[in-house]
Amino acid sequence: MSKATLAILVVAAAMALLPLAGLPAFYDALLYLMLHWIVLATSWNILSGTTGYFSFGHGAFFGAGLYTTSTLLARFEWPFLWTLPVAAAVAALLGTALGAVVFRVRSVRGELFALLTLAVTFVVGTIVGNTPIDGGQGVSLTSVPVPHLGPTQSSTFYLLALAAATLTLVVARAIFFSRFGAGLLAIHDDEDAAEVMGVPTYRYKLVALAISCALAGVAGGIHALFLSYVTVGEVFTITVPLTVVLMSVLGGTRHWAGPAVGAIAITGLLYSFTAADHAVAGKAAIGAILIAAILFMPAGILPRLQRAWRSVVRRGAKTSAGVAPSLAAAAPPPRASPATSAGDVVLRVSGLHKRFKGVRALAGVAVDVRRGEILGLLGPNGSGKSTFINVVSGHYTASAGEIVFEGRALAGTPAHRIAAGGIARTYQIPRPFAHMTVLDNVALAAMFGGGVATPRDARAAALQWLDFTGLAAKADALPDELNLHQRKFLELARALASRPRLVLLDEVLCGLTPSEIDDAVALIRRIRDQGSTIVFVEHVMRAVMALTDRVVVFNHGELLAEGNATEVMQRPEVMTAYLGKAHAPLPTAAPPSAPSEERAHA
Amino acid sequence: MPGFTLPSATLLAQSVLSGIFVGALYALMGLGLSLSWGLLRVINLAHFAFAFLAAYVCLQLATHGVDPLLTLLGIVPAFFVLGALLHWLMTRFRMTTFNSLLLTFGLMGIVEAVIQTIWTADFRKLESAYANQKFRLGALFVPVPELITLVLAVSLALAIWAVLRFTDLGRALRAAAEDAPIAAAFGVDHKRNGLLLAGTCAALVAIAGVCIALTATLAPSQMYAWIGVVFAAVMLGGLGSAIGPLVAGMLIGVSEAVTMAVTAPSWAPIVSFTLLIVVLVFRPGKAA
Numbered sequence: 102m103s104k105a106t107l108a109i110l111v112v113a114a115a116m117a118l119l120p121l122a123g124l125p126a127f128y129d130a131l132l133y134l135m136l137h138w139i140v141l142a143t144s145w146n147i148l149s150g151t152t153g154y155f156s157f158g159h160g161a162f163f164g165a166g167l168y169t170t171s172t173l174l175a176r177f178e179w180p181f182l183w184t185l186p187v188a189a190a191v192a193a194l195l196g197t198a199l200g201a202v203v204f205r206v207r208s209v210r211g212e213l214f215a216l217l218t219l220a221v222t223f224v225v226g227t228i229v230g231n232t233p234i235d236g237g238q239g240v241s242l243t244s245v246p247v248p249h250l251g252p253t254q255s256s257t258f259y260l261l262a263l264a265a266a267t268l269t270l271v272v273a274r275a276i277f278f279s280r281f282g283a284g285l286l287a288i289h290d291d292e293d294a295a296e297v298m299g300v301p302t303y304r305y306k307l308v309a310l311a312i313s314c315a316l317a318g319v320a321g322g323i324h325a326l327f328l329s330y331v332t333v334g335e336v337f338t339i340t341v342p343l344t345v346v347l348m349s350v351l352g353g354t355r356h357w358a359g360p361a362v363g364a365i366a367i368t369g370l371l372y373s374f375t376a377a378d379h380a381v382a383g384k385a386a387i388g389a390i391l392i393a394a395i396l397f398m399p400a401g402i403l404p405r406l407q408r409a410w411r412s413v414v415r416r417g418a419k420t421s422a423g424v425a426p427s428l429a430a431a432a433p434p435p436r437a438s439p440a441t442s443a444g445d446v447v448l449r450v451s452g453l454h455k456r457f458k459g460v461r462a463l464a465g466v467a468v469d470v471r472r473g474e475i476l477g478l479l480g481p482n483g484s485g486k487s488t489f490i491n492v493v494s495g496h497y498t499a500s501a502g503e504i505v506f507e508g509r510a511l512a513g514t515p516a517h518r519i520a521a522g523g524i525a526r527t528y529q530i531p532r533p534f535a536h537m538t539v540l541d542n543v544a545l546a547a548m549f550g551g552g553v554a555t556p557r558d559a560r561a562a563a564l565q566w567l568d569f570t571g572l573a574a575k576a577d578a579l580p581d582e583l584n585l586h587q588r589k590f591l592e593l594a595r596a597l598a599s600r601p602r603l604v605l606l607d608e609v610l611c612g613l614t615p616s617e618i619d620d621a622v623a624l625i626r627r628i629r630d631q632g633s634t635i636v637f638v639e640h641v642m643r644a645v646m647a648l649t650d651r652v653v654v655f656n657h658g659e660l661l662a663e664g665n666a667t668e669v670m671q672r673p674e675v676m677t678a679y680l681g682k683a684h685a686p687l688p689t690a691a692p693p694s695a696p697s698e699e700r701a702h703a
Numbered sequence: 704m705p706g707f708t709l710p711s712a713t714l715l716a717q718s719v720l721s722g723i724f725v726g727a728l729y730a731l732m733g734l735g736l737s738l739s740w741g742l743l744r745v746i747n748l749a750h751f752a753f754a755f756l757a758a759y760v761c762l763q764l765a766t767h768g769v770d771p772l773l774t775l776l777g778i779v780p781a782f783f784v785l786g787a788l789l790h791w792l793m794t795r796f797r798m799t800t801f802n803s804l805l806l807t808f809g810l811m812g813i814v815e816a817v818i819q820t821i822w823t824a825d826f827r828k829l830e831s832a833y834a835n836q837k838f839r840l841g842a843l844f845v846p847v848p849e850l851i852t853l854v855l856a857v858s859l860a861l862a863i864w865a866v867l868r869f870t871d872l873g874r875a876l877r878a879a880a881e882d883a884p885i886a887a888a889f890g891v892d893h894k895r896n897g898l899l900l901a902g903t904c905a906a907l908v909a910i911a912g913v914c915i916a917l918t919a920t921l922a923p924s925q926m927y928a929w930i931g932v933v934f935a936a937v938m939l940g941g942l943g944s945a946i947g948p949l950v951a952g953m954l955i956g957v958s959e960a961v962t963m964a965v966t967a968p969s970w971a972p973i974v975s976f977t978l979l980i981v982v983l984v985f986r987p988g989k990a991a
C-alpha cells in the first residue's frame with residue numbers, strides 16, 4: 102500500500118472518531134455536505150478529468166442511484182445499507198449503456214459528449230417523473246429508519262459519507278497511478294496516438310465511466326436518505342454536473358485529489374455565504390471564482406502548487422545538453438516472436454485497397470516485408486505511403502485486401518491490438534502526449550505495447566529507451582520543451598518501447614538538418630541491429646540509399662516498382678513519377694537530396 | 704405512456720400552431736448561440752443570462768409605461784456592446800472552446816445573482832398592451848405576442864442568412880471560422896469581425912429576451928430551463944447556420960406540443976433530447 106493511500110485511511114479513521122466528541126449537529130451536516138461533494142467531484146473526475154470527456158450527465162447517474170435507493174426503501178422496505186450496492190449497479194448500468202452507444206461514434210468528442218450527457222439528465226429525469234418510480238409527487242422517506250452507525254442521526258450520515266469519500270479517494274488514487282490511469286490520461290492528450298500505442302481506448306473509457314457512475318450512484322443512495330424527501334425537480338438538474346465541473350476545474354482535473362480540494366473550497370465558501378444570509382452573493386462569488394480560475398489558473402489549484410514546489414526543488418539542477426545518442430547504451434531485444442528465422446516474410450500485404458469516399462488512396466498494393474530488413478517505402482506526395490502505414494497500424498480499416506503479420510490476419514483488428522501484437526509506428530509530425538513528461542510518454546508505450554505490467558517497471562524500461570535514443574537528459578521535460586529533432590527521437594523511443602518486431606517509420610527525417618539526419622540514420626541502423634524489421638517511408642534519398650536493403654515505390658496508390666534502391670531509382674517510370682522530370686540524369690553514388698530539403702522548408 | 708388520448712383535429716392544429724410559436728423562440732435564442740459556436744468557436748452560456756437580463760430590463764421599462772417593443776431601441780445597442788466586451792475579454796485570454804463554456808457559465812451565475820438582487824426570485828409577468836391580445840384564424844386562436852416573436856425570429860434568421868451568404872463580411876466570417884491564420888493572410892481582420900459578430904449575437908439574444916418577457920412569466924432561475932432545449936435546436940440545426948436553428952427549433956417546438964397534446968405536458972422534455980441523441984449518434988455528420 103502506498104503512502105498516500107495509507108494517509109487517506111489514517112485521516113479517515115481519525116475523522117471517524119469525530120462524532121464521539123459530540124459536535125453540534127450542524128457541523129455534522131456541513132462535513133456531510135463536504136464529503137458528499139468530494140465523492141461526486143472525485144468520481145466525476147475518474148472519467149472526465151482524466152480523459153477530457155467532460156460529462157454533464159453526472160446528475161443523471163447520481164439521480165439513478167438516489168431513486169434506486171428511494172424505491173427500494175419506500176416500496177420494498179429493504180434495509181438501507183443493502184440498497185447502496187444496487188444503487189451503484191443501476192447507475193453503472195445506465196452509464197455503461199450510454200457509453201456503449203456514444204463511445205462507438207468516433208466523431209463524438211469533447212463538447213458533443215458534454216451536451217449529449219446533459220441531454221441524458223433530462224431524459225432520465227422525465228422518465229422517472231412520469232412513471233410510478235416518482236409519479237410526479239416525489240418520494241417520501243420520512244418513515245424509513247436510519248441505521249444506527251453513529252451516536253446521532255446526523256453523525257450517521259456523516260459516517261456514511263466519510264466511508265463513501267474514503268472509498269472514492271482510494272479508488273481514484275489507485276486509478277491515477279495505474280496502467281489504466283496512464284491510458285486514460287493519454288486519451289486526453291491524443292486519443293488516436295494512444296490507441297496506436299496500444300491503449301484500448303473504447304474499453305477504458307467505458308470502464309472509467311462505469312466506475313465513475315457507480316460511485317455517483319452510492320453518493321445518490323446516501324443522499325436519498327439524507328434528504329428524506331426526493332423530487333425529480335431537485336435531483337435531475339444542471340446543478341450537480343456544473344458544481345462538480347466547477348470543483349474539479351478549480352482543484353485540478355489532472356490530479357486525483359484535485360476535485361476533493363475544489364469540493365472542500367466551494368462547499369466551505371457556499372456555507373459561509375449561506376450562514377451569513379448572503380446566498381445570492383454566494384452564487385455570484387462562485388461565478389467570479391470560476392471565471393478567475395479559468396483565466397488565471399486553467400490547470401487548477403493543486404497542479405499549480407505542485408509546479409511551484411517542483412521548480413523550487415529542481416532549481417540549480419542539471420542543465421541538459423543536446424541529443425547525443427550514447428552508442429554504448431544496450432538495447433533490450435524485441436519480444437520473442439513465434440518464428441524468428443531471418444529472411445522469411447513477416448508482413449504480407451496483398452490486394453490492399455483504401456478508399457475515402459471518392460478518392461482511391463490505395464488501389465490494390467501488394468508488399469512483402471522480410472524479417473530483419475529495412476524496406477524503403479517511396480513515392481511522390483499523395484501516392485499512398487502514409488495511408489499504407491495508417492491501414493497497417495489499424496488507424497484506418499482497409500476497404501479491401503489482406504494484411505497478414507506473422508501468420509495472423511490483421512484486417513479489422515483494432516489499432517491497440519495491433520500495437521500489442523508487435524507493430525509500432527511513428528508519426529511524421531510528432532504527436533507526443535503534451536501533458537506527460539518525456540519519460541511518461543515512453544513508459545506509456547512500454548506499458549501498453551510492450552506488455553510491462555506496472556508503471557514503475559515501465560519507467561525503468563522507458564529510461565533505457567531514452568538512453569538508447571539519447572534523450573535521457575530530457576526525461577523530466579514536457580514535450581513542448583523539445584526541439585523538432587528531439588521530438589522525432591521521442592517518437593522513435595515511444596515506438597521502440599513497445600518492443601515491436603516491425604517498426605513503421607513515417608518520414609522521421611523530414612525537417613532535420615544534415616547532421617541530425619546522420620544521427621538519425623545511425624540510430625535507425627541500431628534499431629535494426631537489435632532485431633526489429635523496419636518499413637521506412639522517406640523522401641531524404643541520401644538516407645534511403647544508406648539504409649535500405651530494398652525499396653518499393655508507390656504512385657497513385659499502386660505499386661510502381663520494387664527492388665534495390667539504386668537500381669529502382671534509375672528506372673525511367675520511377676524518375677517520371679517521383680521527380681516529375683522524364684529524363685533527368687541521376688547520379689548513382691549521390692542521389693539528389695534537394696527535393697527533401699525543399700519539402701522541409703515548405 | 705399514461706393518459707394517452709387522441710385529441711380532436713382542432714386541438715391538434717392548435718398544438719401545432721403553439722409549437723411553431725414556441726419553436727420560433729427556441730430558434731431566436733439559438734441563433735446567436737449557433738453563430739457564436741460555429742463561427743467564433745465560443746460556446747456562450749452567458750447568452751441565456753443576457754436574454755433574461757434583457758427581459759427584466761424590458762419588464763422594468765414597461766412598468767414605467769414604455770411600449771415593450773420600443774425598449775428594443777435601447778436594449779439592442781446596449782447588449783451589442785456587452786457582447787463585444789465579453790468577446791474582447793475572451794480573445795485577450797485566448798480561450799479554448801471548452802473554457803469559454805466554463806467561463807460563460809460562471810458569468811451566468813453572476814448575472815443570475817444580479818437579477819435576483821434587483822428583481823427578487825419571485826415570478827414576474829409583463830403587463831402590456833399586447834399581453835392578452837389574440838385573434839381568430841378559422842377555428843384557431845393566434846396570440847399576438849407569440850406572433851410578434853415568430854415574425855422577428857423568421858425575419859432575423861433570414862437577414863443573418865443573407866448577410867453570411869451574400870456580403871463580404873459574411874464570407875470573411877466564414878473563412879475565418881474555417882482557418883483563421885489563412886483568412887488573416889488574405890486580409891481578413893478577424894479581431895474586428897469577431898467583435899462585430901459577438902456583439903450581434905448578444906443583440907439577437909437580447910431580442911429573444913424581450914420576446915420571452917412578452918410571452919412568458921419570468922424568474923431568474925428559469926434561465927437554466929432553456930439551456931437543454933436551445934442547445935438541442937442549435938445542434939440539430941447545424942453550427943454556424945442561421946436557417947438551421949429556425950427549422951430545428953420549430954421541429955422541436957411542434958413535436959413537443961404534439962407530445963403534450965397526445966400524452967401529458969410533463970413528457971415534453973423527452974422529445975427534444977431524444978431527437979438530439981438519435982441524430983448525434985446515428986448521423987453525427989449531420990449535427991454540429
